[in-house]
Amino acid sequence: MFIKEAWAQAAAPGGADLMSMLPIILMFVVLYFVMIRPQMKRAKEHKAMVDALQKGDEVIAAGGLLGKVTKVADNYVTIEIADKIEIRVQRPAVQLVLPKGTVKGVE
8 A cells, every 4th residue: 555665766867957957947048039139120110110100191199089190309309180180299299100191181
């Protein structure tokens, strides 16, 4: 019923420690290429787009607001969302620059 003798397992050679860590290391490498690297690339592209904003660009701001850029300052952008209705948003709140002529209501 009970085990009468228990024998200790022989110690593994020095290379076995590295082999046991290999799946964890591989997991971090895959995580970097699948999640971290693409996010850094998107953040870099968004920063370049925000830095290139200029008067007359048609944009989509956070929350889905569409409009035309009327003023560009260091930290803020003024967007005309309807005739004579302007809002100020922070530059990073601009999510997308649209092709010219996309926004029809603001002229």
